Amino acid sequence: MKQKLCLGNCYALTKHKLHQLNIRNFSLLAVLTIMCLYTRGLRLVQKLPARSLGILLLCLMTAVSGTNAQSKQPNVKMIRVGDSIPDTFYHMTHHAVDARTGEGQVMKLADYRDKLIILDFWASWCKACLHSINKFDTLKHDFPHEQYVVIPVTTETKSQSARTMSRLKWDLISIVGDTILGQYFPHQAIPHQVWMVNDRVVAMPNYYYSTRQNIEKAIAGKQLPLVNNIQDLKFNSSSFAVNPKARLDVSGHGDIIGYLEGYQWERATYFQRNDSTFLYVINMPWKSLYAAAFEEEIFPLFRRTPDAIDWRIDKALKEKLTNKPEFDLTGDLIAMDKRRNAWNRQNRFGYLLRVRGLVGEQYMKKLLQEDLNKYFKSRLGITASINATKVVRYAVLRLTKPKNSVECILTPMGDGQSIQHTADSSIYRKYPFSLHFRLYVKRALKRCSDIDLDLFSLVDSTGIPNSFMASFSFPRLEKIDSFNALQNELERYGMIIDIEEKAIPQLVLED
Numbered sequence: 164m165k166q167k168l169c170l171g172n173c174y175a176l177t178k179h180k181l182h183q184l185n186i187r188n189f190s191l192l193a194v195l196t197i198m199c200l201y202t203r204g205l206r207l208v209q210k211l212p213a214r215s216l217g218i219l220l221l222c223l224m225t226a227v228s229g230t231n232a233q234s235k236q237p238n239v240k241m242i243r244v245g246d247s248i249p250d251t252f253y254h255m256t257h258h259a260v261d262a263r264t265g266e267g268q269v270m271k272l273a274d275y276r277d278k279l280i281i282l283d284f285w286a287s288w289c290k291a292c293l294h295s296i297n298k299f300d301t302l303k304h305d306f307p308h309e310q311y312v313v314i315p316v317t318t319e320t321k322s323q324s325a326r327t328m329s330r331l332k333w334d335l336i337s338i339v340g341d342t343i344l345g346q347y348f349p350h351q352a353i354p355h356q357v358w359m360v361n362d363r364v365v366a367m368p369n370y371y372y373s374t375r376q377n378i379e380k381a382i383a384g385k386q387l388p389l390v391n392n393i394q395d396l397k398f399n400s401s402s403f404a405v406n407p408k409a410r411l412d413v414s415g416h417g418d419i420i421g422y423l424e425g426y427q428w429e430r431a432t433y434f435q436r437n438d439s440t441f442l443y444v445i446n447m448p449w450k451s452l453y454a455a456a457f458e459e460e461i462f463p464l465f466r467r468t469p470d471a472i473d474w475r476i477d478k479a480l481k482e483k484l485t486n487k488p489e490f491d492l493t494g495d496l497i498a499m500d501k502r503r504n505a506w507n508r509q510n511r512f513g514y515l516l517r518v519r520g521l522v523g524e525q526y527m528k529k530l531l532q533e534d535l536n537k538y539f540k541s542r543l544g545i546t547a548s549i550n551a552t553k554v555v556r557y558a559v560l561r562l563t564k565p566k567n568s569v570e571c572i573l574t575p576m577g578d579g580q581s582i583q584h585t586a587d588s589s590i591y592r593k594y595p596f597s598l599h600f601r602l603y604v605k606r607a608l609k610r611c612s613d614i615d616l617d618l619f620s621l622v623d624s625t626g627i628p629n630s631f632m633a634s635f636s637f638p639r640l641e642k643i644d645s646f647n648a649l650q651n652e653l654e655r656y657g658m659i660i661d662i663e664e665k666a667i668p669q670l671v672l673e674d
Contacts, residue, residue, distance in 0.1 A: 417516030564657030
């Protein structure tokens, strides 16, 4: 009788038993490969002794699955302020790097369980994050204490974060390539801190509360004088429900809702399910709600910028609605955070719309426009519309060759991602098209003194996806001294810049 090889919750047939092997987790690719080997009836596999076949399967599993220390992810349950921390949390392994030496290691938080543990989520591009960790690094030398440990955490890999850690040389060990801790402690913005002591989360403060006094109080188990930075809840689009008390207006096509405490903000999200169509927005400033509703009608370079809106309302009303309390770290931090939270509760809104039948996103946004105008006209005396009166001169990036030909030119050969800077040029390998190619062109435009533009940004009409992984090289920016020189560089990739001048559509808010 044929034996069954257990692959997760599935089974594949094999003639051999795997003696003395405890194989539990296979990737889908490994499963499919093994099954193909069997169904094809490869003689080499059939002739292998049982133990050799087992070793072959184990090697295949290892090669396909990789060796990430966090690859065996547990069922993660979010941990909030005040919650107890499960024992399993401490015994998970994490990849880590000694920031001073660059040496990699494996870390378990169980090694620090008897201390105050401060996790500080960061990224190389985040200036506030680096400031936060620099502050902890200084504090570690000025206030050495055996009862607390600071552990930076980043989703960046060792190679991605190496340059930053090498430059700053923190006297700290950072977890890298994180895929688990961010699930236990969801957050939308960084830096984000989690303070844990005595198997309990005691705080999730903003970085400016990281003081010697607060650390001493946390170690001593005292109440911490701070405002927590809670951003761990996410709107449940499956239930599509909120607390009825949050609904401010239910008389329109959809519901205007107020600020949801602790929830992450979400831009306009459109989807279809079964026989219905949905659109929702969560915790956005009221002007951003309008911008989301009219986004596709606003000039592309103005979308999600201050120029998107042409304000035609009373100056005092505008200041009241748009001026969030000042971010001042020299005064009373708790009072500042309370003022800012109060402003959020008064000036951030959401929207829930469900329509029977399958309809397009633009139709849903038209209904959102109507509901916003109805609600805010009655509440603030404000209405919104699209008007094209402002004339601007701007640049448009276009293709001179078929899109597939241009993508072939930009397609990288081989593996690996890298940036190489020489005295004359910068060479990019496997980077998103929007991240460096378009950014380079925008910066080069600003250096071209022989063209006159109102906007030195760029309308991209190439149709190349933002996420397209491109390889390219350009001269160093200081080498681009004219518009013609930039055009010559773009010509190598089947592109060109056209200059346009026309009246562009803006969102007009008026009372």
